[in-house]
């Protein structure tokens with residue numbers, strides 16, 4: 001299981017400082033959607049140059065013009081780019097094709113999806129990596145990611161890699177272990193912590209044990 005640190009609602013300087021503190025504990029660096037909107041894809045390039053051994057996830061949250069946005073992300077150095085599950089099939093299919101041509105990957109964000117039918121459609125589109133996700137605004141309404149989310153994927157679990165995100169912290173983390181997600185995505189619990197390095201390290205140890 002890999003630990004992905006989500007860098008959201010942060011300045012470039014804050015991202016840099018947080019990564020200096022946490023780099024040894026994390027596997028994947030997620031350049032958050034808002035960070036990309038603020039700085040452009042050049043920040044993806046800077047992250048890859050600074051952390052060539054980490055997997056860089058560009059959280060593009062693409063919902064249209066998939067081919068162009070996938071090219072943008074991969075040309076900038078992303079190893080993985082994201083697309084919303086509600087996007088048109090052609091958007092997702094194009095991104096999967098572009099990813100194959102770059103030998104990179106697409107992660108499909110399941111935000112708002114509760115239909116197993118859509119999961120099967122994604123599989124048919126060639127998707128092999130999805131993200132169970134409770135978004136920031138849903139968290140504002142009191143929802144957070146729980147292990148129950150995994151029931152959406154029970155029919156395809158053997159064929160898809162899975163990440164999970166949405167307000168995960170040290171207290172909520174243990175419930176996910178029984179489902180063995182491939183990637184655990186953590187943002188605020190680390191980026192807003194006083195001692196970011198020790199929280200990241202603790203979470204890394206929890207997923208390794």
Ligand SMILES: O=C([C@H](O)CO)[C@H](O)[C@H](O)COP(=O)(O)O
Nearest residue numbers: 006136165166167168186187188
């Ligand atoms: O994708 C995310 C969300 O949409 C905010 O932009 C976050 O990266 C993801 O939810 C993880 O962050 P936390 O919920 O703060 O752990």
